[in-house]
Amino acid sequence: MKRNRLLLLMAAAMSFTLVLHSVSADTDVTRPEVRYLGTMSCKEALPSNLEGVRLFKLCDGETKVIIAADGTEPGRPMARPIAQMVASTLLTAYQDLKTSKLLAHKDVPHTPREKETFESELNKMIQNGYTLFHSPELGTNGISCDMCHPDGANTHPETYPKFQTQLKKAALLRDMINWCIENPLEGTKLDDNSEKMRALEAYILSTRKGTPLEFGKH
Amino acid sequence: MNAGEKTKNTLISRRDFLRVAASTTALGSLGVFNLDAAAHEGVRTPFTFAYVSDAHLYERKLNKRFIRAVEKAVNDMNSLNPQPDFILYGGDLAQLGQPGELELGKELLGQLKAPVKMMVGEHDWYFDMGEKWRELFGKDVYSFDHKRVHFVVLNSVIVEDYWTEPKMTPMERMKFMAQLDNPKGKPFMVGKEQREWLKEDLSKYDRSIPLVVFSHSPLYKYYRPWNFWTEDAEQVQDILWKFDTATVVHGHTHQLLLNQLGKITFHGMLSTAWPWPYPPEGVPKLTIQMDRADPFDQFDGCGDGTLDVMSNGQANITYNLWSRKPRYVTYDDIERLWITHGLGQLEPGPSY
Numbered sequence: 285m286k287r288n289r290l291l292l293l294m295a296a297a298m299s300f301t302l303v304l305h306s307v308s309a310d311t312d313v314t315r316p317e318v319r320y321l322g323t324m325s326c327k328e329a330l331p332s333n334l335e336g337v338r339l340f341k342l343c344d345g346e347t348k349v350i351i352a353a354d355g356t357e358p359g360r361p362m363a364r365p366i367a368q369m370v371a372s373t374l375l376t377a378y379q380d381l382k383t384s385k386l387l388a389h390k391d392v393p394h395t396p397r398e399k400e401t402f403e404s405e406l407n408k409m410i411q412n413g414y415t416l417f418h419s420p421e422l423g424t425n426g427i428s429c430d431m432c433h434p435d436g437a438n439t440h441p442e443t444y445p446k447f448q449t450q451l452k453k454a455a456l457l458r459d460m461i462n463w464c465i466e467n468p469l470e471g472t473k474l475d476d477n478s479e480k481m482r483a484l485e486a487y488i489l490s491t492r493k494g495t496p497l498e499f500g501k502h
Numbered sequence: 503m504n505a506g507e508k509t510k511n512t513l514i515s516r517r518d519f520l521r522v523a524a525s526t527t528a529l530g531s532l533g534v535f536n537l538d539a540a541a542h543e544g545v546r547t548p549f550t551f552a553y554v555s556d557a558h559l560y561e562r563k564l565n566k567r568f569i570r571a572v573e574k575a576v577n578d579m580n581s582l583n584p585q586p587d588f589i590l591y592g593g594d595l596a597q598l599g600q601p602g603e604l605e606l607g608k609e610l611l612g613q614l615k616a617p618v619k620m621m622v623g624e625h626d627w628y629f630d631m632g633e634k635w636r637e638l639f640g641k642d643v644y645s646f647d648h649k650r651v652h653f654v655v656l657n658s659v660i661v662e663d664y665w666t667e668p669k670m671t672p673m674e675r676m677k678f679m680a681q682l683d684n685p686k687g688k689p690f691m692v693g694k695e696q697r698e699w700l701k702e703d704l705s706k707y708d709r710s711i712p713l714v715v716f717s718h719s720p721l722y723k724y725y726r727p728w729n730f731w732t733e734d735a736e737q738v739q740d741i742l743w744k745f746d747t748a749t750v751v752h753g754h755t756h757q758l759l760l761n762q763l764g765k766i767t768f769h770g771m772l773s774t775a776w777p778w779p780y781p782p783e784g785v786p787k788l789t790i791q792m793d794r795a796d797p798f799d800q801f802d803g804c805g806d807g808t809l810d811v812m813s814n815g816q817a818n819i820t821y822n823l824w825s826r827k828p829r830y831v832t833y834d835d836i837e838r839l840w841i842t843h844g845l846g847q848l849e850p851g852p853s854y
Binding site for chain 2: 418424425426427430431432433434435437438450460463464467468470
């Protein structure tokens with residue numbers, strides 16, 4: 285959930301940056317940094333990492349819209365163009381939120397922009413995995429994963445977790461990935477949460493789309 | 503699939519074939535058909551040849567794993583008693599076509615006691631277009647006779663030029679070819695030049711002489727995405743078709759594989775290096791699939807084998823699986839398999 289929300293916020297931030305560009309071009313004023321940070325429930329406290337940033341909030345009792353404006357000092361009036369920009373950014377963000385263009389989990393379909401973001405971020409991860417899977421860099425003897433597993437064949441990620449007799453424990457896919465790296469590839473095993481391991485898992489899973497999940501199957 | 507459709511129309515049904523075969527035998531016994539062949543019938547001496555295939559060697563300093571496997575095969579071969587008449591090496595001696603890899607292969611195969619017949623694979627070829635391989639082993643396309651059986655060795659890994667236009671380096675060209683699941687991969691061919699050579703070579707022989715063809719890729723269409731495939735397979739089959747008995751022995755697929763199209767029987771060879779899973783479609787119906795290999799056992803699903811050529815020219819193959827019981831596929835078994843599939847009623851599958 286958190287990851288999804290973050291992606292949404294990133295997508296929203298990108299769209300607002302475009303809006304701000306056009307405003308500054310029209311008014312010919314030095315462009316202040318006005319950043320859309322996201323939305324959250326009015327009851328939730330702000331994340332602690334926002335301390336020291338000058339924030340502007342708009343709250344309707346349910347949802348808060350938060351933006352940050354650099355180049356302004358607390359307690360001092362803002363220059364008019366900056367104040368306008370802060371206000372319009374807040375309003376646009378709020379309106380966008382209320383017309384639900386960005387939140388797909390409130391009976392509203394994903395926007396094309398969201399879909400593009402989802403797809404490109406996912407494909408990037410899968411592509412990184414594909415590259416690693418087809419490269420001898422994980423090992424020391426020239427062997428790469430695809431040599432025994434063309435198109436990810438015989439990796440059956442849908443059967444994990446399962447008891448692996450040879451490992452004497454219930455194993456996850458990543459345990460077998462590491463086993464292969466250490467044995468046929470004669471390499472050093474990857475950290476469970478490393479980007480490389482995550483990418484390899486993403487690629488292997490991507491080759492089995494539509495396969496029923498059958499954990500424990502031998 | 504167009505090729506499948508085409509073959510469907512031209513393939514003689516099994517029943518028709520048996521009818522033709524029966525009438526041929528009758529004509530033969532009446533002395534109408536080929537006196538020379540009839541005169542020699544029954545005097546052909548059965549013999550055995552062996553095979554080792556798909557070693558995929560890296561240079562010694564990089565990888566010992568695949569060397570151990572070849573040494574195991576060499577031990578197997580040298581322990582055969584009696585020794586085979588010769589040993590076919592089925593291609594892909596090297597992994598990346600490096601001179602050092604091919605030289606290492608030559609050194610390891612040099613330990614074999616029986617004579618060796620070499621065949622080339624794509625991993626041997628696409629670094630320097632076969633230059634080093636030919637320097638070490640001679641011609642890549644040739645034929646020979648042995649105990650009244652005609653043997654042909656093909657180079658079936660010819661592909662369209664994909665490297666000149668994008669200005670690939672030799673290593674880029676090699677790696678492009680070495681990736682089995684390369685989505686941009688080009689299909690293997692025997693090619694026009696070699697098909698002409700084959701026609702010419704075979705024109706000197708009577709149809710009754712048993713024919714054994716060695717090719718690295720299967721000479722039929724099995725699974726295109728992994729190049730378990732020969733693009734001009736039908737045209738090559740048409741050339742072999744005139745022979746009463748033809749056996750094709752191929753490498754590249756690293757698995758137990760059996761197919762039969764009319765009079766041509768196809769056997770896949772095991773690899774010494776690693777087994778390949780069966781692809782999601784296209785496995786010939788006659789193939790009894792090997793269960794998936796145990797990844798914790800380097801040698802499971804790997805091995806070598808022998809072929810016994812009978813006095814009638816048919817071949818029985820023995821798969822010497824290193825971590826399993828051996829698998830025998832006799833010509834009679836194939837006949838029985840056809841019966842279990844419904845004699846004469848087998849629908850051409852995607853492997854056609």
